[in-house]
Amino acid sequence: MDVDELLKSYSAGERNFTQVSLHSANLSEVCLAGINLASANLTQATLSQANLQGANLIEANLTAASLWRTNLSQANLIWANLKAANLIRANLTQVDLHKASLFQADLRLANLRNADLSGVNLAGADLRYANLSGAFLAGANLRGANLTGANLSRTDLSHAILTKAIFFKTDLRYVDFTEVDLTGLDLSYCFVSRESLPIQDFLEVG
Template sequence: MDADELLKRYAAGERNFYEANLIGASLSEAFLSHICLVCANLKDVNLASADLSWANLIGANLDSACLLLADLNGADLSSANLTRAKLTGADLIQAKLENANLGDTKMIGVNLTGAKLYMANLMEANLIEACLDEADLEKTNLSEVKLRGASLRKANLRGAFLCESNLQGADLREADLRGANLSGAFLCGANLEGAKLEGAILSGAIQFCIRQV
């Protein structure tokens, strides 16, 4: 299936494109709200500025996809592969990203307010100045993630022993963590210089080797 066929069938009212193969397709600025692309192969697809609000992308392969400024509000990306994807400026308000692989993604300024990221992999992702207010990041892998200047107010970063939120080596300089729940989080090596921690819950967090000013 190519981009033109997808758009033609979508315009005709079809919404279910389960396991569609669209490797490298160009769908920038396309209107695809509520589309179903479960387990679709979307590697290297250009979806910049596309409307994918409330789309079903469970298990989809979005490796290296371009999603710059895309509208993914309410989208279900559970277990999706977004490795090396470009998501800078995208809206992911209340998106579902449980168990998703977001390793090494570019997500500068992305809006993840209220997003569900339970047990997602965000290792080495770039989330500078992103908004993760009230997001669920429980047991999420945030090792070496860049969160400088990000807002994580009232975010859930809880983690129990051996399955804790992993913030080892994370850059949290000037991040807003007011009211965030960091109980049981593993913070060894994290850089919290200038971070706002008023009202944050740190009980049981492993905090040795934290750099904080």
């Protein structure tokens, strides 16, 4: 199926496009709200500024896809592969990214407020100035991620991996750090509340 066929079928009311192959397809600025693209191949596809609100993208392959300013709010991306994807300024509010791979993805200025990021792989991801407030990050892998200026207030980071992550002017107020190894991290330039991080631990980390 090519792009024209998909758009024609979608316009006619069809929503089920599971396992479709759209490698390198250009779907920028199109409205595909509520579409079912489970297990679809969207490797290197261009979806910039597209509307994918509420879309089903379970186990979809979006490796190196362009999702700049894409609306993925409330989408289902469980087990999706977004390795090295461009998600700059993407709307990912209330998205379900449980066990998804965002390895080395670019999420600068992305909105991940109240997203389910449990068990997600964000190793090496660029999260500078992203909004993750209220997100569920239990068990997430943030090894080497850049969180400069990011808002992580009221997030659940229990059991997360933060080894070599970069924290600078990061909002860490009211964060759940249960069972998190903070050894070697410099949080001295971050916003940290007593409720989320005991003052003695904070002094030892910085």
